[in-house]
Amino acid sequence: MILSTHHFSIKVGFFTNELLLEEDNFNFKLCEIGTVLEGGGKIICNKCQENGICPGGYKLNYPKKGYWRENVISFDYIKCENKYEQVCFGEDECLQGYKGVLCGLCE
Numbered sequence: 001m002i003l004s005t006h007h008f009s010i011k012v013g014f015f016t017n018e019l020l021l022e023e024d025n026f027n028f029k030l031c032e033i034g035t036v037l038e039g040g041g042k043i044i045c046n047k048c049q050e051n052g053i054c055p056g057g058y059k060l061n062y063p064k065k066g067y068w069r070e071n072v073i074s075f076d077y078i079k080c081e082n083k084y085e086q087v088c089f090g091e092d093e094c095l096q097g098y099k100g101v102l103c104g105l106c107e
Contacts, residue, residue, distance in 0.1 A: 030056065030057045031045035031054070031056050032056045034047065034048050034054055034056070035048060035056065036048050036049075036052075036054040036061045036075070048061065049075060051063060051064050051067045052064065052075070053090070053091075060072055060073070061075065062091045063088075063090050063091070063092070064090045065089055066085045066088050067079055067080065067088060068080055068101070068103060069092070078102065080104075081102060081104070084103050084104050088102065
């Protein structure tokens with residue numbers, strides 16, 4: 001008889017916006033519209049940042065029009081400079097022909 005050994009790992013944790021209900025188990029609920037939880041497994045959903053939009057549930061937050069962020073998991077929204085304000089659409093999008101930091105680079 002041949003026995004084979006298989007090793008595997010299970011990651012246990014919380015996703016963004018999964019609000020911890022009880023510290024001794026993994027019961028959770030999702031943050032509501034207008035609130036956000038950086039990471040997961042904490043006990044309080046915070047009010048959405050002033051320059052962000054927080055749709056709640058498993059949807060990620062994103063910056064309002066005229067604001068930019070470094071990546072999709074960042075909670076730091078940076079106002080686009082006046083000359084680039086019209087090319088920063090928010091929702092992590094730049095006007096066609098623009099890209100990069102604060103939508104300040106031409107493609």
